[in-house]
Amino acid sequence: MTPEELDQIAEDERAEQGKYTERVNVCVAAGCLSCQSQSVKDALDQEVGSRGTKDRCQVKGVGCMGLCSEGPLVSTSNGILYKKVEAADSPAVLDSLAGEPVARLVCPTDVPFFQRQKKIVLENSGVIDPERIEDYIAANGYTALIKALTEMSQREVIDEVTKSGLRGRGGAGYPTGLKWSTVSKSVGAQKYVICNADEGDPGAFMDRSVLESDPHRVLEGMLIAGYAVGASEAYIYVRAEYPLAIKRLRNAIRQAERVGLLGSNICGTRFSFRVDLRLGAGAFVCGEETALIASVEGKRGTPRPRPPYPAMEGLFGKPTLINNVETYANIAPIIRNGGEWYAQVGTEKSKGTKVFALAGRVENTGLVEVPMGISLREMVFEIGGGIPEGRKFKAVQTGGPSGGCLPTDCLDMPVDYESLARAGSIMGSGGMIVMDESSCMVDVAKYFMDFCMTESCGKCIPCRVGTFQMRRILEAIGNMTATEQDLKLLEELCELLKHTSLCGLGQSAPNPVLSTLRSFAEEYRAHIQEHKCPAGVCGQPAGETL
Amino acid sequence: MVSYVAKPVAPSQDKRWKLVDATIRRQGAQPRGLIEALHTVQEAFGYLDVQALRYVAMSLRVPLSRAFGVATFYHFFTLKPAGEHTCVICMGTACYIKGAPQLLDAVRKDLGIAPGETTPDKKVSLLTARCLGSCGLAPAVVYDQEVAGKVSTAAVREHLKKWTVA
Amino acid sequence: MSPVATVKTLKIDGRDVSGRQEETILDVARQNGIFIPRLCEMDGLSDVGACRLCLVEIKGQNKLLPACVTVVEEGMEVTTGSERLNNYRRMILELLFTERNHVCSVCVSNGHCEMQMLAQRLGITHVHFPYRYPKEEVDASHERFVIDHNRCILCTRCLRVCDEIEGAHTWDIMGRGIDAKVITDLNESWGTSETCTSCGKCVQVCPTGALFEKGRSVAEMMKRRQFLPYLTMMREENE
């Protein structure tokens, strides 16, 4: 593959697509697929076939369009977005390409949910066919790789990433450029690149969506990283629970190998790079980098003390770069447009955009990409459209089991790494779960502690036994049988786990408890002293839903 | 490396062992391929039994106890055969606050089994997932690989009835 | 290379000490007669940093670091026994006591148990977390040894000595978290293990009464540990 050949593919593809005057894009990411979007696409295909307009009307399966709660979503070349489309709607949708929109299906796009977004990571999501490399290439795909390989030194690539201010999107926010630089300086003939796609936080589905909607973007980011740090082998560690993402990644790797973007001597340079998949098998702790490495090596996914850091001694004892899916997905645009371009977006310390999975008790649930620094209020009430059924906002949970619950008085806080940490939560991977007055914060804390206990690997004592004891206390509070003494024990355990656990899982396991204790102390008190659950969740027999 | 232990023979003539052998070969018969090989076994046979663990361990030169340790560390792997149908209830945060516990409760009651168990007639296995990533559609349930969103207690009961009434 | 170049000087508990550059804080403390509590660490086996009892404070560092795996650095100032550290250690030990069924009075290792002695040394007179009382098994199928899971603290010394010194890798851990358990082979009874050489090293390194020789009654199980440094030394001789 030479730069010219890449251009040729792009041109051919654009010419091919230019033949169509009408286009209908159907979301075939997991969210819409589970609402039968495949049958919608099939019906549209069939309808176009029977109308004999195949040569001018293209029906394309594309990635996630964001508003999962309204799926299946369909967009048309005359700029209309349709929601909750059924197979039977296909004639009407096709008719509308040359006429009036189908009013009953129209999903307005002049609303904050779409208008407030800024798409860098998701620029191709919902636009290109994730199963065709040509479509990615036609959308400027792999030009950043070519640029890096043919015009930039390894140092320059790292400098550009450093300049962008990009920080790890997996949760902790470690500066990406610095990480790359450390790995590039590590001595060793063999180095590895790993993509952490073991999206573990419950309530987070950003990475899954990126992998399903634009897998080549992640590969391109990994390739550039491999070139920059001097690695020739890479693994994508992806959750086995994401079969569609796995299928599309496998397909993308095969395609990239076929056209010579993966393999030996890429673009005629000395750079060779191979990517293989490794399937996670249901262990949250494998999001921790040393545990992830153990898992890639085929072992039990237990973390080990650091140092040595993976950048020095990682996979098979070799220097290893580990970044998360979204981090890699940011690389190509940074190289294409320059680090300074990227750094214009966001806040002083948190640059660029962040993809969030908005879920829970909020009108619009789905995937959004926003500039860093946007306020929680904008997220929940403008983009999210507020709380349904006229109920009152209570908290928004960020950072999953390592994060915290942010109450009303945090609503005007900007969403960036530092502000969230100051408020007792973390950015995490980007799950954002909105809760209203129907949620009990003790119950939420218990839920997360239950999660941490089940996911504790058991290697270190504080986490293994501490999470059990904490969950027991939270359960007792929920059953109205706890005493003030139990609350004291709970606080002691929070402190112990935070300071003595071996890895991040144990160290951050107290966060959901600490943040709810801080902001919703009166709910704990009500359970303990008055034996009452203000939200009416605890101690109630489970009722019917919806 | 000299092989001191003879290459093990597949536990049976079952063709599915060919799939497992292919994965083992692709991993260069190295210990690092253990998890990949276990995935293949589970995909082919539905679960991992002691026989399969022994075969994979010996083929990849992995100590037996480590193979068992790995197989039981990861919750995706199961050592018991699943029922004819599986019902997975997502217990992710979004699903949890939108009523997954009530769904689980209803299913437990209807089937009389706990998560991780299979009904005595081997018809249905009940599982929970830590998050399916279908949070936009919470609460979510997977019926035999198919994800359903915004599931109500009535809906899940209805679906299970289809499986259990033969 | 001159040996001088690789020597680091540091302070442990206010005392000026020195160590070679690959040595850990624990190594240097041990050489200088400074006691740091630990249960998973054992001289002669690899270090895992899992029990968290050897956490120490290092001046200028926010995080507590495990002395068993943290290598010494020039000018380091280490505190090994602050009230805060000992408080954490007591809680960790207490958690261990609640985790399974440690009944010292009827234990073969009573009086020779590392966990029991540490608890005393750290001044534990009672456990202020509720006990779990799980149902654990006792496997007496081996002709010479017994494993009583009630007393196991999952320190993994048996795994390591079996894997690293004996080379059998009979032991490993199954499950995870609070449900984790040491196993032999494919979770079969010890007596039927195909890989166990019955060398008994696991029994000798076990810090509690979880692994013991048959025929020992209460307080009768004394562990012999001298073989470990000796074996390690002889191995290195032969290399």
Next chain:
Amino acid sequence: MSKKKIATVWLDGCSGCHMSFLDMDERLLALAGAADLVYSPLVDAKEFPPDVDVTLVEGAVSSEEDLRKINMIRERTKILVSLGDCAVTANVPGMRNPFGTKAVYDRAYRENVTFDPGVPDQVVPALLPTSRPVHEFVKVDIYIPGCPPSADNIYYAVTELLEGRTPDLTLKTRFGS
């Protein structure tokens, strides 16, 4: 100064701690000079007095009767001492906990009984689901672990308490000693 009042109680334990108490031998006479033993399995008092200074509790809390007693005793005692491993850790009585009460009843009243096997529903107080240390039910002021604690340690603890000091037993005894 009036003499202090001491009591000892025997919950679910083997009475070994009380034997150890008696092992104080001639020091018992010295103690008797400083305090009265107002309630104990070793003396004839039937009622637990309302204002005891120091109560030593042997045994775990295993039955409804134990629970009733310990609550009453706590109310009537200034300084409550958990004496011995059963009181401190539940020790041997706690070894039944993983098996559940049914197994205990069956073993005691059915399997090993030849005449009229059956669980009594009167006189014998019902077992609690688990046998637990005293401090899981009431506040305990002093802990003397040991199985049994030595007479020396008991004497040391009691004399310190009678003198108004808090005994430090941390390095003197341990679980199982």
